Amino acid sequence: MKKLMVLAAGILQVPVIRKAKEMGHYVIAADGDANAIGLKYADKAVVANITDKKAMLQIAHNERIDGVIHPCSEVSMTVMGYINDFMGLSGISEEMAKRATNKYLMRKAFEEFGAPSPLSYCTIDVDNAWSVFCDKFDSNAILKPSRNSGSRGIAKIKQGICQDEFIRLYNRALNESRDKQVLIEQFVEGPEFSVEIIVWNGAVHILTVTDKKTTGAPYFVELGHNQPSIFPKEMIDAVQDAAVRGVKALNLDNCACHAEIKVENGNAYIMEIGARLGGDFISTVLTHLSTGIDMVAAAIDVALGKKPCLNAKGDKYGVCIRYFCPRPGILDSIKNIEVLNSEYIYESEIYCKKGDLIKEVRSSVDRSGHVITIDNNSIKAIERADAVMKQIIFNTI
Ligand SMILES: Nc1ncnc2c1ncn2[C@@H]1O[C@H](COP(=O)(O)OP(=O)(O)O)[C@@H](O)[C@H]1O
Ligand SMILES: [Mg+2]
Structure with a gap:
């Protein structure tokens, strides 16, 4: 039996915690929130600040873990790297983790290696960002926090934008940036x-x-x-x-x-x-x-330092997920919810209830639910999911 530490134990980490248990491992799940849903599926629940690298290393060391994973999240990526470095575990180093979470360092690495990446500048302040936009861009651009995720603080900057609006969007990106850096990039159109x-x-x-x-x-x-x-x-x-x-x-x-x-x-x-x-x-x-x-x-x-099995074992389906994003307002009722019982629905969840405030969707945390559909191919799965999106009606007032 191997000991695996899972950093974060929210809804997105539950499948990893459960799978590790199913594989016969001893799972230590850590989260700053004592009510994090994944904690209850683990062998051992640790309530701790998972962004504190020294504290987490201490716990990992005391527990003599064999591996650490930080799935579907980025807040503790460098903590995971730090633990890997100190304990000699399989996985990314702290340095790799920095490059993979800091969008500026990432762009630099792409440019140095020749990996295809949009033109990108790290700005010093709003005045510098505005002059970079005016001097270097003859097409649309995008402002984004150097460190964050879930599309928080991101905004497209169209040619012709007035300076006041640019300043507003820059400050929004700045507020969302964990390291207070903002990038301005070439806007790439297309799928x-x-x-x-x-x-x-x-x-x-x-x-x-x-x-x-x-x-x-x-x-x-x-x-x-x-x-x-x-x-x-x-x-x-x-x-x-x-x-x-x-x-x-x-x-x-x-x-x-x-x-x-x-x-x-x-x-x-x-x-x-x-x-x-x-x-x-x-x-x-x-x-x-x-x-x-x-x-x-x-x-x-x-x-855990073990060769992964990358062979297909189960059946293969076309699969589609769609998120519910109702009109903003107070949720009054949800109609036709029974369509979620269809055999083509693999899984679904609605995150809000009557009386909740539905906000305009500005980042992924503002979404109100999801449905996952499966069918013989993607086109059919997409059609099924889109039909559900149309049928379920969220009435907001
Ligand atoms: N240079 C760009 N050109 C066009 N769209 C972009 C660009 N950068 C980001 N986006 C859009 O914004 C989304 C979020 O940006 P991303 O860099 O992935 O940040 P996050 O970490 O918040 O997901 C992307 O998935 C893409 O749709
Ligand atoms: Mg992204």
């Missing part, structure tokens, strides 16, 4: 994809490519995903090639990766790469359903 990857002993294994649907400008919140991709092979090849080059540029090894890529005029550009399982159920649910490969088990294996 967006993610690539789910396991890196083991220097070999980059692509498991699948996901099509992503986002709200688009101004906030780019993810509305859903489907696997396998329905785009032409040449496009998927370009996406995969960019992802592999990006993982190599960041020098990532012995970890799961989630690469986000956009394609404009046939050219792929990396948005970012996380050295972790992707969120939004992509790695924990969708990938297993569409490829038959148990990506969560593979990520646990590599964290």
Whole structure:
């Protein structure tokens, strides 16, 4: 029996905690919130500040863990790297973790290695950002916090924007940036994809490519995903090639990766790469359903220094997730909820109840629920999910 420490124990980490238990490991789950739902599935629950690297190393050391994993989140990525470094565990180092969470360092690594990445500048302050935008960009740009996730603080900057609006959006990005740095980047038009990857002993294994649907400008919140991709092979090849080059540029090894890529005029550009399982159920649910490969088990294996099994075992489906984003207001009622009982629905959840305030969706935490559908192929799964989105009516007042 191996001892695995899971940093964070929220809803997104539950499948990892449960899978590790199912694989026969002793699981120590740590979260700052004593009510975190995943804690109850672990052998041992630790309530601690998982962003405090010294405290977490102490716990890992006392527990004599064999591996640590930080799935579907980035807040403790460098803590995980720090523990790996000190205890000589399998997985990314603190230095790799820094590059994989700081969007500025990431862009620099991509540029140095020649991995395809949009033009990007790290700004000093709002005046500098405005002059960079005016001097260096003749097309649209995007402002983003150097350190955050879930599309928090991101805003598209169109040519012709007035300076006051630019300042407002810059300050919004600044407020959301954990290290108080803001990037301004070339805006890449076109469809967006993610690539789910396991890196083991220097070999980059692509498991699948996901099509992503986002709200688009101004906030780019993810509305859903489907696997396998329905785009032409040449496009998927370009996406995969960019992802592999990006993982190599960041020098990532012995970890799961989630690469986000956009394609404009046939050219792929990396948005970012996380050295972790992707969120939004992509790695924990969708990938297993569409490829038959148990990506969560593979990520646990590599964290424990064991060769992962990347063979398809289960059936392969077309699979789609869609998120409910009702009109803002106070939720009064939800109609036709019984459609969620259909046999094509793999899983669903509604996160709000009557009387709750539904906010405008500006980041992924503002979404109100999700549904995952499966069918013989992606097109059918997408149709089923979109039908559910239409049928279920959230009345807000
Ligand atoms: N340079 C860019 N061009 C076009 N869209 C972008 C660019 N950077 C980010 N986006 C959009 O914003 C979303 C969030 O940006 P990302 O860098 O992935 O930050 P986060 O860590 O918040 O997910 C992306 O998924 C993409 O839709
Ligand atoms: Mg992202």
